[in-house]
Amino acid sequence: MTNITIDTTAELDPRDAVLGTVNLTRRFGGVTAVDEVNLVVEPGELHAIIGPNGAGKTTLFNLITHVLAPSEGSVWLEGRDITDFQQERRPHLGLARSFQSNQLFNDLTVIENVRVVAQTTRTGTFRLDLFRDGEQLCEDSALSILERVNIDNIREEKARNLSHGDQRRLGIAMALATEPNVLLLDEPTSGMGPNETQATADLIASLQSELDLTVLLIEHDMSIVLSMSDRISVLNQGAIIATGSPAEIRGNEDVQNAYLGGMKEEL
Numbered sequence: 001m002t003n004i005t006i007d008t009t010a011e012l013d014p015r016d017a018v019l020g021t022v023n024l025t026r027r028f029g030g031v032t033a034v035d036e037v038n039l040v041v042e043p044g045e046l047h048a049i050i051g052p053n054g055a056g057k058t059t060l061f062n063l064i065t066h067v068l069a070p071s072e073g074s075v076w077l078e079g080r081d082i083t084d085f086q087q088e089r090r091p092h093l094g095l096a097r098s099f100q101s102n103q104l105f106n107d108l109t110v111i112e113n114v115r116v117v118a119q120t121t122r123t124g125t126f127r128l129d130l131f132r133d134g135e136q137l138c139e140d141s142a143l144s145i146l147e148r149v150n151i152d153n154i155r156e157e158k159a160r161n162l163s164h165g166d167q168r169r170l171g172i173a174m175a176l177a178t179e180p181n182v183l184l185l186d187e188p189t190s191g192m193g194p195n196e197t198q199a200t201a202d203l204i205a206s207l208q209s210e211l212d213l214t215v216l217l218i219e220h221d222m223s224i225v226l227s228m229s230d231r232i233s234v235l236n237q238g239a240i241i242a243t244g245s246p247a248e249i250r251g252n253e254d255v256q257n258a259y260l261g262g263m264k265e266e267l
């Protein structure tokens with residue numbers, strides 16, 4: 001493998017980062033899907049993870065969110081080792097991942113979906129009995145999140161009836177209901193046309209700046225990645241082989257040739 005040294009964060013210890021990983025590794029039998037990854041995410045940045053199919057992006061997200069346990073290494077959030085924290089505890093730490101379509105409550109309305117998450121986060125108890133006293137706070141908070149994500153106009157629709165794009169926006173709204181400091185987005189524009197893709201990119205940028213969020217994102221659309229990221233890490237065969245600004249990643253001939261392959265034209 002070509003050695004590329006454009007990691008502008010190399011001097012930072014991942015244990016001191018807002019989100020960091022130390023030698024994070026996951027093996028599946030003989031395959032090392034994530035290989036000694038040291039990731040440093042800085043406060044308030046939009047940090048994208050890119051790489052070819054099978055590079056280990058989803059596995060890395062699954063390790064950070066404890067969907068999978070690492071074979072080796074650790075995950076750090078604001079100075080705490082959260083490697084062994086169970087998934088359910090993570091939203092309370094300020095780390096949230098956008099909900100996937102199969103995690104929505106299909107028979108609840110859009111606002112009910114967000115309210116359930118807001119309530120669960122506030123009370124620590126999962127509750128579907130939504131119509132009790134003392135829930136005005138969650139209702140107000142759910143509505144303001146829907147307005148922020150621009151889906152308040154469909155708040156009474158059942159989740160199952162939403163378009164693909166609206167389901168993805170609802171997934172982001174539900175993550176926001178946990179009041180995160182760090183938001184993980186797993187291909188937020190997948191399956192969207194150009195207009196929806198741009199609208200989603202604009203939404204993410206506005207969330208980042210207005211809510212002072214730190215965002216870690218996997219995204220295949222290179223034009224989106226290059227236009228909106230503060231920094232980009234390139235994964236290849238499980239390892240981070242470069243981290244840098246979009247200009248550094250775009251301008252690096254080795255990255256283009258060795259790791260972006262078919263995406264080279266888009267750089």
Ligand SMILES: Nc1ncnc2c1ncn2[C@@H]1O[C@H](COP(=O)(O)OP(=O)(O)OP(=O)(O)O)[C@@H](O)[C@H]1O
Nearest residue numbers: 028031032033051052053054055056057058059060
């Ligand atoms: N549960 C699993 N069991 C066995 N191998 C797995 C498992 N999950 C992932 N892998 C392997 O780990 C490697 C990394 O996969 P991963 O899905 O993390 O890559 P990716 O970068 O997200 O790919 P894509 O862009 O295609 O979604 C691949 O070789 C994949 O086949």
